[in-house]
Amino acid sequence: MAWDDKIEFMSEKEIKELQTERLIKTVEKAYKSLFYKKKFDEVGLKPSDIKDLSDLKKIPFTTKDDLRAAYPFGMLTVDKNDIVRIHSSSGTTGKATVIAFTKKDIDTWADYVARCLYMIGMRKGDVFQNMMSYGLFTGGLGFHYGAEKLGATVIPIGGGNTAKQIRMILDFKTSFLHITPSYALHVSEEIIKDGIDPKALGLKGLIVGAEPHSEATRKKLEEIYNCPVFNSYGLSEMNGPGVGFECEYRDDPHIWEDGYIIEIVNPETGENMPDGEEGELVITSINREGMPILRYRTKDLTHIKKEKCKCGRNHKKIGRVVGRADDMLIVKGINVFPSQIEDILMSIQEVGNNYQIVVDRKEDYIDTIKIRVEISKKFFHGKLSELKNIKEKIQHSIREEIMINPEIELLEPQALPPSEGKAKRVVDLRKI
Ligand SMILES: [Zn+2]
Numbered sequence: 001m002a003w004d005d006k007i008e009f010m011s012e013k014e015i016k017e018l019q020t021e022r023l024i025k026t027v028e029k030a031y032k033s034l035f036y037k038k039k040f041d042e043v044g045l046k047p048s049d050i051k052d053l054s055d056l057k058k059i060p061f062t063t064k065d066d067l068r069a070a071y072p073f074g075m076l077t078v079d080k081n082d083i084v085r086i087h088s089s090s091g092t093t094g095k096a097t098v099i100a101f102t103k104k105d106i107d108t109w110a111d112y113v114a115r116c117l118y119m120i121g122m123r124k125g126d127v128f129q130n131m132m133s134y135g136l137f138t139g140g141l142g143f144h145y146g147a148e149k150l151g152a153t154v155i156p157i158g159g160g161n162t163a164k165q166i167r168m169i170l171d172f173k174t175s176f177l178h179i180t181p182s183y184a185l186h187v188s189e190e191i192i193k194d195g196i197d198p199k200a201l202g203l204k205g206l207i208v209g210a211e212p213h214s215e216a217t218r219k220k221l222e223e224i225y226n227c228p229v230f231n232s233y234g235l236s237e238m239n240g241p242g243v244g245f246e247c248e249y250r251d252d253p254h255i256w257e258d259g260y261i262i263e264i265v266n267p268e269t270g271e272n273m274p275d276g277e278e279g280e281l282v283i284t285s286i287n288r289e290g291m292p293i294l295r296y297r298t299k300d301l302t303h304i305k306k307e308k309c310k311c312g313r314n315h316k317k318i319g320r321v322v323g324r325a326d327d328m329l330i331v332k333g334i335n336v337f338p339s340q341i342e343d344i345l346m347s348i349q350e351v352g353n354n355y356q357i358v359v360d361r362k363e364d365y366i367d368t369i370k371i372r373v374e375i376s377k378k379f380f381h382g383k384l385s386e387l388k389n390i391k392e393k394i395q396h397s398i399r400e401e402i403m404i405n406p407e408i409e410l411l412e413p414q415a416l417p418p419s420e421g422k423a424k425r426v427v428d429l430r431k432i
Helices: 014-028 034-043 055-056 062-067 103-121 140-151 162-172 179-195 215-225 338-346 384-402
Strands: 083-088 097-102 127-130 154-155 176-179 205-208 229-235 242-247 262-265 279-285 298-300 329-333 334-337 351-362 367-377 405-410 427-429
Touching: 014 055, 014 279, 055 262, 083 103, 083 140, 097 103, 097 298, 103 140, 103 242, 127 140, 127 162, 140 154, 140 229, 140 242, 154 162, 176 179, 179 205, 179 215, 179 351, 205 215, 215 229, 215 338, 329 338, 329 351, 329 367, 334 338, 338 351, 338 367, 338 384, 367 384, 384 405
Parallel strands: 127 154, 127 176, 176 205, 205 229, 351 427, 367 405
Antiparallel strands: 083 097, 229 242, 262 279, 279 298, 329 334, 351 367
16 A cells, blocks of 8 residues: 555556646646746747657757856746745855745645655654754755655754753653764764664654665665665755655665656757666756756756566666766866775775865876775774774775776764765865
């Protein structure tokens, strides 16, 4: 039994029919916004030109810059008075972007999140501790409404304040946590310091998201907390969380195709790519009222999986997001994703829970990369010969896998600032 049997277990044909119907309606609606009217008129496209899914590629892309230019309300398809909530994502650079919700959009969003949570085993009576920031960031309120809709008991504690988090887990017998992976590692250290084994908390599951992380980190967290760890996929332009979620097989997220049409395009040419090939994920929201977005360039690099999932759901799965096109570091001309480095570090048993990547440039042209790594408490005895071995092991593994030769700095356990939310893993000191 699922949250929504009918929708979740639709055949591929039924999914396509529903997508076609919703796409046509969405395009008609989007054309009412100042933004899409202009965009369509510029290329001579009429809403009536979109008759089925194969016509999707006629529609121009929407980018983050478009959203910034349309700030605050240029993309609304309803009267401003029908908007009941605003979320906004502000990058560290540039203007903010805004996403607006009608009452119906909030309900639909909550339903998608409830569907995800039900899929991983959350039920009425479970206690859900939401350790993500609330406010303009969609991760907090998105999960909050979804878990309430499902009937779980929600603790809206937000991020940080680790001592209080641990006390709540113990006092309320929390069964599910929503947390960033880096913070989950930090919290486990503090729990152990309190003399408690995280395995004894009896957690049923951890939901992780909001920062890229590796499969090795998931395995490490599952081992520490002795419960399954599920990846969540979402982005504020598409409501926030609830776009996709891993099912009980924990083998990459299903994207809910009744709400989102996904495509993979070549990030340079914008050409569509076949399933299985790696490229940029493009999403069209087809179940939003106040502000639908057509063909949004997510900058997330991934692929659409070809294999069917054992759970019986036909909603397509996307591979692990290897990184965002704008997270990629180019060091000495080599493309490096921080998540690749993390994957290697977290599979080395002497490595602790925290690390930092520092990129710099010497004499204006030589890129240097230094990885500062905390050693696991178990292996930290301070013997110089041992430290040298660990250093060489890390250096060797990274050289083998990603062909860069970083300097390794070993640190005592907990020497780096702890993550209380999104971890800042990369420090780029290059002035480019
Ligand atoms: Zn599945």
